[in-house]
Amino acid sequence: MRYLPLTDNDRRDMLGVIGATLPGVTSVDDLFRDVPKAARLEALVDLPRRKGELDVERHLSALAAKNVAADSVPFFVGGGAYRHHVPATVDHLIQRSEFLTSYTPYQPEITQGTLQYLFEFQTMVAQLTGMEVANASMYDGSTGCGEAVLMAHRVTKRRKAILSGTLHPQYREAVENLSGFAGDKVVSLPSALPGKTEDIISLIDDATSCVVVQCPSFFGELIDMRVIADAAHAKGALLIAVFTEVMSLGLITPPGEMGADIVVGEGQSLGNPLNFGGPYVGLFATRQKYVRQMPGRLCGETVDAAGKRGYVLTLSTREQHIRREKATSNICTNSGLCCLAFTIHLALLGEEGFRRLARINHAHAVQLAGLLGAVPGVEILNGSFFNEFTLRLPKPSAGVVDALVGKNVLGGIPVSRLIPGHADAENLLLVASTEINTDQDCETFAAALAEVL
Amino acid sequence: MSGMNRQGRPSSIETAVNDIEFSATHETFTGNRGLRLEEPLIYELDNPGACGVDLDEPDAFEPRLGGFERKGAIGLASLSEPDVMRHFVRLSRKNYSIDAGLYPLGSCTMKHNPRLNEKMARLPGFADVHPLQPQQTVEGAIELMAQLSHWLMELTGMQAVAMSPKAGAHGELCGMMAIRAALEARGEGASRTRVLVPESAHGTNPATAALIGYKVDEIPVKSNGRVDTEAFKAKLGPDVAAIMLTNPNTCGLFESDIIEIAAAVHEAGGYFYCDGANFNAIVGRVRPGDLGVDAMHINLHKTFSTPHGGGGPGAGPVVLSAALAPFAPRPYLVQTEEGARLIETAEASAADGTTPFGRMTAFHGQMGMYVRAFAYMLSHGSNGLRQVAEDAVLNANYVLASLRDELSAPFEGPCMHEALFDDRFLKGTGVETLDFAKAMIDEGYHPMTMYFPLVVHGAMLIEPTETESKQTLDQFIATLRDLARAAKANDISRFTGAPHYAPRHRLDETGAARNPVLRWQPTVPLKVAE
Numbered sequence A: 001m002r003y004l005p006l007t008d009n010d011r012r013d014m015l016g017v018i019g020a021t022l023p024g025v026t027s028v029d030d031l032f033r034d035v036p037k038a039a040r041l042e043a044l045v046d047l048p049r050r051k052g053e054l055d056v057e058r059h060l061s062a063l064a065a066k067n068v069a070a071d072s073v074p075f076f077v078g079g080g081a082y083r084h085h086v087p088a089t090v091d092h093l094i095q096r097s098e099f100l101t102s103y104t105p106y107q108p109e110i111t112q113g114t115l116q117y118l119f120e121f122q123t124m125v126a127q128l129t130g131m132e133v134a135n136a137s138m139y140d141g142s143t144g145c146g147e148a149v150l151m152a153h154r155v156t157k158r159r160k161a162i163l164s165g166t167l168h169p170q171y172r173e174a175v176e177n178l179s180g181f182a183g184d185k186v187v188s189l190p191s192a193l194p195g196k197t198e199d200i201i202s203l204i205d206d207a208t209s210c211v212v213v214q215c216p217s218f219f220g221e222l223i224d225m226r227v228i229a230d231a232a233h234a235k236g237a238l239l240i241a242v243f244t245e246v247m248s249l250g251l252i253t254p255p256g257e258m259g260a261d262i263v264v265g266e267g268q269s270l271g272n273p274l275n276f277g278g279p280y281v282g283l284f285a286t287r288q289k290y291v292r293q294m295p296g297r298l299c300g301e302t303v304d305a306a307g308k309r310g311y312v313l314t315l316s317t318r319e320q321h322i323r324r325e326k327a328t329s330n331i332c333t334n335s336g337l338c339c340l341a342f343t344i345h346l347a348l349l350g351e352e353g354f355r356r357l358a359r360i361n362h363a364h365a366v367q368l369a370g371l372l373g374a375v376p377g378v379e380i381l382n383g384s385f386f387n388e389f390t391l392r393l394p395k396p397s398a399g400v401v402d403a404l405v406g407k408n409v410l411g412g413i414p415v416s417r418l419i420p421g422h423a424d425a426e427n428l429l430l431v432a433s434t435e436i437n438t439d440q441d442c443e444t445f446a447a448a449l450a451e452v453l
Numbered sequence B: 001m002s003g004m005n006r007q008g009r010p011s012s013i014e015t016a017v018n019d020i021e022f023s024a025t026h027e028t029f030t031g032n033r034g035l036r037l038e039e040p041l042i043y044e045l046d047n048p049g050a051c052g053v054d055l056d057e058p059d060a061f062e063p064r065l066g067g068f069e070r071k072g073a074i075g076l077a078s079l080s081e082p083d084v085m086r087h088f089v090r091l092s093r094k095n096y097s098i099d100a101g102l103y104p105l106g107s108c109t110m111k112h113n114p115r116l117n118e119k120m121a122r123l124p125g126f127a128d129v130h131p132l133q134p135q136q137t138v139e140g141a142i143e144l145m146a147q148l149s150h151w152l153m154e155l156t157g158m159q160a161v162a163m164s165p166k167a168g169a170h171g172e173l174c175g176m177m178a179i180r181a182a183l184e185a186r187g188e189g190a191s192r193t194r195v196l197v198p199e200s201a202h203g204t205n206p207a208t209a210a211l212i213g214y215k216v217d218e219i220p221v222k223s224n225g226r227v228d229t230e231a232f233k234a235k236l237g238p239d240v241a242a243i244m245l246t247n248p249n250t251c252g253l254f255e256s257d258i259i260e261i262a263a264a265v266h267e268a269g270g271y272f273y274c275d276g277a278n279f280n281a282i283v284g285r286v287r288p289g290d291l292g293v294d295a296m297h298i299n300l301h302k303t304f305s306t307p308h309g310g311g312g313p314g315a316g317p318v319v320l321s322a323a324l325a326p327f328a329p330r331p332y333l334v335q336t337e338e339g340a341r342l343i344e345t346a347e348a349s350a351a352d353g354t355t356p357f358g359r360m361t362a363f364h365g366q367m368g369m370y371v372r373a374f375a376y377m378l379s380h381g382s383n384g385l386r387q388v389a390e391d392a393v394l395n396a397n398y399v400l401a402s403l404r405d406e407l408s409a410p411f412e413g414p415c416m417h418e419a420l421f422d423d424r425f426l427k428g429t430g431v432e433t434l435d436f437a438k439a440m441i442d443e444g445y446h447p448m449t450m451y452f453p454l455v456v457h458g459a460m461l462i463e464p465t466e467t468e469s470k471q472t473l474d475q476f477i478a479t480l481r482d483l484a485r486a487a488k489a490n491d492i493s494r495f496t497g498a499p500h501y502a503p504r505h506r507l508d509e510t511g512a513a514r515n516p517v518l519r520w521q522p523t524v525p526l527k528v529a530e
Helices: A008-021 A054-065 A088-094 A112-127 A141-154 A167-182 A226-234 A246-250 A288-293 A320-327 A336-373 A398-404 A441-451 B013-025 B081-090 B115-121 B139-156 B166-184 B204-211 B229-235 B258-267 B276-281 B346-354 B368-403 B432-442 B471-490 B509-514
Strands: A160-163 A185-188 A208-214 A238-241 A263-266 A281-287 A298-303 A309-313 A390-394 A428-432 B160-161 B193-199 B215-220 B238-247 B272-277 B294-299 B318-320 B332-336 B340-341 B417-420 B460-462
Touching: A008 B471, A054 A167, A054 B115, A054 B139, A054 B368, A112 A246, A112 A281, A112 A298, A112 A336, A112 B013, A112 B081, A141 A160, A141 A208, A141 A238, A141 A263, A141 A281, A141 A288, A141 B193, A141 B272, A160 A167, A167 B166, A208 A226, A226 A238, A238 B238, A238 B471, A246 A336, A263 B013, A263 B193, A281 A288, A288 B238, A298 B509, A309 B215, A320 B204, A336 A390, A336 A428, A336 A441, A336 B081, A398 A428, A398 A441, A441 B160, B081 B229, B115 B318, B139 B160, B139 B318, B139 B332, B139 B340, B139 B368, B160 B166, B166 B204, B166 B215, B166 B238, B166 B272, B166 B318, B193 B204, B204 B238, B204 B346, B215 B229, B229 B258, B258 B272, B272 B276, B368 B417, B368 B471, B432 B460, B432 B471
Parallel strands: A160 A185, A160 A208, A208 A238, A238 A263, B193 B215, B193 B238, B238 B272, B272 B294
Antiparallel strands: A263 A281, A298 A309, A390 A428, B160 B318, B294 B318, B332 B340, B417 B460
C-alpha cells in the first residue's frame, strides 16, 4: 500500500525486537491482546478493498460530475456563503507543506510561520471589524455566534439573550441549540423583513445579557446598530454584531464604530471556496477589556531568550487543555488553514484592493437589482443593501428557483427553504451578486426570471 | 565531533571549532543566517500605492448603502503580488511539518497527508458548490456524504452518524447533546446531572460536559494506566448521565475492562461516550459498537489523514448507537428512492417523524474534509485500513521496546498506537521533560506531546503513526537514546539552552500572558483614506 512504508521484513524484524522485551509477543495479533476476545474482528469489515490513485480519482470525479459547479452557470446564491474570485497565489501558498502539514503551534520555536500569520490575521480581523482584539478564528460564523452569546453570559453574569429577526435562520438555530443545552434563555424575534422595523429595544431588560443583530441582515438590509447598542448598554447588556459577508466591511461602517461589544462573522469570502458549506473560518473580535473571557486560541507577541521578537499561543489558562471543566469553551481545533487563506487573500488585496473589491460587489448588486426590479411582478424589498437583497415574487420562490435550474441559472435562495411554513416568506427570493457575475450573467438571469414567472 | 552531519564533515577539527565559535558570536547585518531568514510583519512591509490584484474601478453608480459608508482607513498593508508571495514563503520556512520529518505528537496522529486528497477536494464539483444550491444540483455531494457515512458506520459498527460537527470537540459536544436529548425523552434530563470522566482524559472532555451544564466527576486511574473499574462502579448512580472515556486511552493503552464498563453504565441507566481521538489504533480491528459505545466522534484529521493545517480545519462526525440514533442533530441524511436527501429544517423532520435535537452549525458540515477523508478511505479500503491500525501499533511498540531500558516507561505490556514515557530517567540530572523536548528540536525532530496525560509525571507521549518507516524510527530511537545518555552524563548544555538551532530560542510565554500584545499597532496614526 503506497502510504505504508513498512515491508513484511521490517515487520518481522520489529516484532523480534518487541518480543525480546515482551514475553509472549510473536505476532501483531499479540499486540492487541488487551482487546477483549469478543470484540476482536477476525475478518475484514464489509467494505471494498484498496484502490490505486487512478481508481480513486475516477470514483470521486464521477460524484463531482453530478454536481452543478457555480462556475458553470450564472450563479446568484448567497445567504451566508459567497462565491468570490480567489487569486492563484492563495491556493499555492496554503498547499506548502510547512503550512498544510503542520500541527497547532504548541512548540513555538519551530512554528513561528503559523504563529506570525495568526498574529497578522488577528490584526486584520480587528481592523476590519473596528474592534480592539480578535482571536485566531472559530469553526465558522454560526458556531462563533453561539460562542459569543455564551461569552456575553460570562461577562454580564446574566442568562438571557435576545436574537434579532435580522439573524441568519441557521445561525439562530445554532445559537438556540447551544444556549438551550447550556441552560440559558434565548428570546428570538420573528424574521425581520427588509423595510419593516422590529422593536427589539423594548425587550431589553435588566436580565438581558446580550442582543444579537446581523448587518447586513439575512435579507441584505443594512441595520443601524447604534441605537440598539445604546439601549443595550443602558441596561448593562452587550451588543453582539454579526455579519455573514466579510466583504461588506470594505464599504460599510464597521460594527466597532456602531457600539458592538463582540463582533462575530463568517470569513469564507476571503480566500476560501464555497466547499458546499465548509470548512469556513469564523471571525471573532471584542474589546480589550473582555479578552480574558474570549473563547478560542489567541496568538501574542513576545521575545525569545536572545531578545528577538517572536509569537506564542497565549492566555491559554482560558482553554480546555489547561482549565478543563472551567475553560471558557471546549474549542480546541480552529480553522488554521482557512485563516491563512483569508490572510493571504487580504494581503494581496491590501487597503485599496479590498475597498475597491467591495465597491465592485456593491456596484454589481445595484446593477442586478435594477435589472431584476424591472421584471414584471418582481418587487425589491430592500431600502439598502451591500451585495445581497430580497425580492418578492408573484408566486412561491421555491418553484421559481427549480424552474431557473431548468434554464441553467442558479438564481438565489428561496427564503422558505430556511424559514418554512410562513406565508410571508413563501414568495421571497434572496439574491446575491459578487465581482464574479458578468453583465451577461445578470441579463441572462433577468430574462430567465421573466420567463419562468 | 559526534554530532556533526556526515555529509557536511569539515576538513579538519580545528576549522570546525573556529567555525562554530564564529557562528555563535557573529551577528549578520540583516539578522538572517543563510537560509534562515528573518521576516517582518506584513504591516512593516507596507508600500502604499502597491497592490497585489488588478481591479478596475466600477462605472459610476448610485450607492444603496443607506448612509452606512465606511469612513477612514482600515489600516491594511499594501503589497504587490511578488512581495506577498515572498512574505508567506519565508514564513512557511519557519515551520516544522509532517512532510519534512517525524512529528510524533501523541494523541494528534500526525500521519502522511496524501496530495491526492487535496486534488480531489479541489474538483469544482465539490469545491465550487454552494450549501444552499437546490438539492437536485448537488446530488453527487450528498451521495458522497452518504457513502462516507456508510463507511464510518461500517468501520465503527454503529447505527447512525451525525456529519455536521466541525471538529473533534464539536463532535464531543454533539454526542453529549444527543445523550441529553435521549435522557430528556425518557424524562430523566433533569435528574441525571453528573458525567464521569477519567483523570487521564483530554481536556476537551470535562470542558464539553461542563459547557452544557453537567457536573464533572473524576474517576481515578489505576497503576496499570487503566480506569479503576471498581471506583467507577462505586460512582454510578441514578444521577449519572454518562461516562466519557477515551479508548485506546491517553496512556496509549486499551481499556481492557471496557465491555464491563459499558454494561455497568447502561445498567445504571447512563450512556457511554467514547472519545474517538485514538481510533487510528483500532480501525479495521475493533468496532466501538461491539464494545457498547453509544456515541463517538471521529477526528477525520487524525485517523483519516486530512491535513492539520497549523491547527485546523478539522471535522468531527459522530457515530451513534441504535439508542441514540433518533437524537442526532439536523441536518441529517435520509435515503429515498431517488437517492440520499438532506433534511434541513425542524418542519421537514416533523413531517418524517424523527426527533433531532437541533442544529450544531449553519449548513451541512465540513464537505472539504469529507472529500479528503473519503479519498483516503477508498485508497486504503478495508484491508488497507486494518493494516493502518496494525502498523501504527507495531511502530509504537517498536519505539517503546527500543527505548524502555534507556528512558522510563510507567506501564507494562504492549501499548497501542502511542508509547508513553515518564521523567524518572531524568531524575537528578537537572534536565526536565521540557528541556528534553527542546533538545529534540535541535536534533531535527518535532517533540512528542509533553506533560500529557496528567496522570504520569513529566509525561512524554510518542505517537509515530503507521506512515513512518523502520529506518526513520531507528534514527529517532538512536537520537533519543543519545539524548537520554547525555542527560544522565550531565551534558546539561544540550538541554537547558535548547533549542539552539531553531528560528527562535525559547520564547517568553509568561511575559506574553502577563502583558498580552494580540495585534500589530501603527506607531503613527493611520492616514484617512482619500
